[in-house]
Amino acid sequence: xxxxxVPIGPQHPALKEPVNFRVIADGERIVELExxxxxxxxxxxxxxxxxxxxxxxxxIERVCGxxxxxxxxxxxxxxEEIMGVEVPPRAQYIRTIIAELERMHSHLLWLGxxxxxxxxxxxxxxxxxxxxxxxxxxxxxxxxxVHYIMNEVGGxxxxxxxxxxEAALVRLPVLEERIRAYVEMVEAEExxxxxxxxxxxxxxxxxxxxxxxxxxxxxxxVDYDVRRDDPYLAYAEIPWNVVTDTxxxxxxxxxxxxxxxxxxxxxxxxxxxxxxxxxIRVSVPKTAPxxxxxxxxxxxxxxxxxxxxxxxxDRVERIDIRTPTLANWTSVAHCLIGRPLADVPVIVAAIxxxxxxxxxxxxxNRGEDAASGxxxxxxxxx
Amino acid sequence: MADPxxxxxxxxxxxxxxxxxxxxxxxxxxxxxxxxxxQNRVGPPFFQPFADIVKTLGKEVIDPEGVDRPIFDAAPIVxxxxxxxxxxxxxxxxxxxxxxxxxxxxxLYLLTLPTLALMLLGWLSRNIYAAVGGVRAVxxxxxxxxxxxxxxxxxxxxxxxxxxxxxxxxxxxxxxLAVLQPIAFVIALIGLQAKLERxxxxxxxxxxxxxxxxxxxxxxxRLALMHLANQSAxxxxxxxxxxxxxxxxxxxxxxxxxxxxxxxxxxLFLAKTLAILLILATVRGATARIRLDQLNVIGWKYIxxxxxxxxxIVLVMNAWEVGA
Numbered sequence: 001x002x003x004x005x006v007p008i009g010p011q012h013p014a015l016k017e018p019v020n021f022r023v024i025a026d027g028e029r030i031v032e033l034e035x036x037x038x039x040x041x042x043x044x045x046x047x048x049x050x051x052x053x054x055x056x057x058x059x060i061e062r063v064c065g066x067x068x069x070x071x072x073x074x075x076x077x078x079x080e081e082i083m084g085v086e087v088p089p090r091a092q093y094i095r096t097i098i099a100e101l102e103r104m105h106s107h108l109l110w111l112g113x114x115x116x117x118x119x120x121x122x123x124x125x126x127x128x129x130x131x132x133x134x135x136x137x138x139x140x141x142x143x144x145x146v147h148y149i150m151n152e153v154g155g156x157x158x159x160x161x162x163x164x165x166e167a168a169l170v171r172l173p174v175l176e177e178r179i180r181a182y183v184e185m186v187e188a189e190e191x192x193x194x195x196x197x198x199x200x201x202x203x204x205x206x207x208x209x210x211x212x213x214x215x216x217x218x219x220x221x222v223d224y225d226v227r228r229d230d231p232y233l234a235y236a237e238i239p240w241n242v243v244t245d246t247x248x249x250x251x252x253x254x255x256x257x258x259x260x261x262x263x264x265x266x267x268x269x270x271x272x273x274x275x276x277x278x279x280i281r282v283s284v285p286k287t288a289p290x291x292x293x294x295x296x297x298x299x300x301x302x303x304x305x306x307x308x309x310x311x312x313x314d315r316v317e318r319i320d321i322r323t324p325t326l327a328n329w330t331s332v333a334h335c336l337i338g339r340p341l342a343d344v345p346v347i348v349a350a351i352x353x354x355x356x357x358x359x360x361x362x363x364x365n366r367g368e369d370a371a372s373g374x375x376x377x378x379x380x381x382x
Numbered sequence: 383m384a385d386p387x388x389x390x391x392x393x394x395x396x397x398x399x400x401x402x403x404x405x406x407x408x409x410x411x412x413x414x415x416x417x418x419x420x421q422n423r424v425g426p427p428f429f430q431p432f433a434d435i436v437k438t439l440g441k442e443v444i445d446p447e448g449v450d451r452p453i454f455d456a457a458p459i460v461x462x463x464x465x466x467x468x469x470x471x472x473x474x475x476x477x478x479x480x481x482x483x484x485x486x487x488x489x490l491y492l493l494t495l496p497t498l499a500l501m502l503l504g505w506l507s508r509n510i511y512a513a514v515g516g517v518r519a520v521x522x523x524x525x526x527x528x529x530x531x532x533x534x535x536x537x538x539x540x541x542x543x544x545x546x547x548x549x550x551x552x553x554x555x556x557x558x559l560a561v562l563q564p565i566a567f568v569i570a571l572i573g574l575q576a577k578l579e580r581x582x583x584x585x586x587x588x589x590x591x592x593x594x595x596x597x598x599x600x601x602x603x604r605l606a607l608m609h610l611a612n613q614s615a616x617x618x619x620x621x622x623x624x625x626x627x628x629x630x631x632x633x634x635x636x637x638x639x640x641x642x643x644x645x646x647x648x649x650l651f652l653a654k655t656l657a658i659l660l661i662l663a664t665v666r667g668a669t670a671r672i673r674l675d676q677l678n679v680i681g682w683k684y685i686x687x688x689x690x691x692x693x694x695i696v697l698v699m700n701a702w703e704v705g706a
Contacts, residue, residue, distance in 0.1 A: 120581075340674070
């Protein structure tokens with residue numbers, strides 16, 4: 001076959017979210033790749049600037065359907081820092097529990113999706129079944145499975161009763177057992193290994209050069225985790241390790257994520273067992289003093305950044321959200337060149353892309369830049 | 383079976399076409415059910431495959447723009463007809479009444495036709511996913527067909543006949559060929575899995591890469607017929623392997639009554655084909671899809687080599703008259 005253009009997306013079974021790759025393939029091998037993001041412009045940043053902090057939080061939560069708690073934590077953490085408010089330890093621990101449960105269900109979801117991309121639907125069904133246990137726990141604690149709305153500026157909305165803590169602790173050994181099974185499976189399942197090993201290779205230097213974050217970077221040996229390097233919530237007090245790997249391929253990313261599953265589980269258990277007493281929130285002033293803050297947060301997919309500027313009113317003057325997926329895109333484009341067509345889904349899935357969260361960023365100056373097709377990295381359109 | 387009416391009944395009703403369709407539905411149901419149970423799902427109800435066929439048969443047929451309609455319509459029919467014909471030469475309740483020297487070769491070639499039809503469909507669809515899928519289907523054919531053919535003609539080396547029914551009869555007096563030629567048996571199963579384009583060999587219809595491959599533009603009765611051809615090929619292929627390697631429906635002893643023998647043989651046929659289905663379904667549930675270039679390496683480096691090694695072993699066994 002000669003060169004063919006294979007359009008992948010914005011509607012395609014491999015990617016359930018709107019993104020478009022124009023893959024130019026020579027037979028089965030990819031020679032060129034054009035990436036087209038920004039299909040869904042939701043205007044969430046602009047909308048958040050119109051609301052006061054209390055009403056902005058549920059909106060910020062809806063930036064992402066998986067790392068919903070990540071976004072609200074990053075936002076409320078930033079506002080609290082500008083206000084100079086100290087959040088009580090019990091609230092910090094509860095936030096950490098939710099955050100780590102969220103990481104676990106996100107990683108299990110990812111493992112299933114990655115397996116599905118290489119046609120291994122059995123693992124997909126299994127991980128999504130096990131994910132239910134975590135979502136049940138989250139529902140028990142917060143009342144919701146996806147958008148927990150647990151955060152408030154100044155603390156958390158709901159307290160954990162001893163009964164809830166006990167119910168959550170009962171579920172953990174079962175999950176631990178399942179995670180151990182996945183660790184074994186990833187090392188032993190031959191067909192999956194052939195599809196994961198040596199695919200989407202990213203060296204340490206390349207990962208640093210392209211600014212990869214999260215498990216993608218850690219799988220390439222970049223020892224970097226916001227939770228340890230810029231501690232927030234209760235991470236400085238909990239014993240845990242940053243999981244890294246030196247493989248740099250999809251296999252490495254799988255190992256990092258499965259390793260993090262185990263770490264997260266241990267963190268949840270520690271937090272539940274060592275939950276400090278005290279209030280779950282402090283009352284905060286209605287308005288925030290003028291200020292600018294860069295709130296960093298280690299979301300399941302990598303470092304999430306909220307830039308927040310306040311101007312002394314009860315709402316933010318400007319909020320700019322940089323999702324980890326955006327940071328990882330360039331490394332994906334690099335990984336795909338020269339690979340067989342069959343590797344597209346799994347390499348793309350390996351960064352765990354969350355596209356609608358990323359697509360907020362649009363072209364601001366519609367003049368010459370839009371004509372040349374290079375989207376500048378601005379966010380003024382919200 | 384000289385009676386033309388009886389022969390017509392054999393071809394059209396049992397164990398011919400009607401039985402083939404009915405059994406392929408059961409096959410598909412069990413296949414989906416087994417995989418569903420492996421995946422901790424409930425799986426479809428018993429009549430689901432039948433309902434699927436009826437539903438798709440009644441759906442609108444959509445022509446892709448600029449498609450060559452006569453060939454596009456004909457390809458699924460040719461594929462189905464080829465599989466149906468192949469099934470007639472495979473023993474179901476005893477030796478096939480149509481058996482002749484060389485029917486094994488005919489069956490093998492007829493079972494290749496659906497893949498070629500699929501390639502044609504992909505090429506005619508005027509759709510990039512279908513075209514890539516079609517090319518993949520035919521590339522894969524070149525990889526698995528050589529070891530598959532080698533594995534299936536090896537019994538002829540030992541049994542000294544080119545007829546499926548006679549190979550089956552030979553095993554009545556000797557051991558099963560699966561025991562005598564275990565490597566060939568395994569390769570035949572791998573080849574069948576690849577021929578039916580099931581995981582880990584579902585490369586031509588890889589959903590997450592090329593949507594549905596050659597199936598992308600198939601609608602209505604074209605889709606239904608192609609699907610039926612694929613399911614029937616699963617039955618015909620399993621029946622062929624059961625006959626050639628597992629002794630098929632041949633009874634080790636005769637009860638004296640032709641009817642009883644036929645019933646017992648049929649039950650044996652069911653047991654053996656379902657056992658093969660169980661293996662195929664388990665493999666489907668337990669593996670990921672491999673890449674075409676990886677299959678190329680595995681197929682030519684290992685599977686074909688193993689098949690050639692089996693040929694050498696069989697020749698040596700023949701010389702020493704092992705199993706004869």
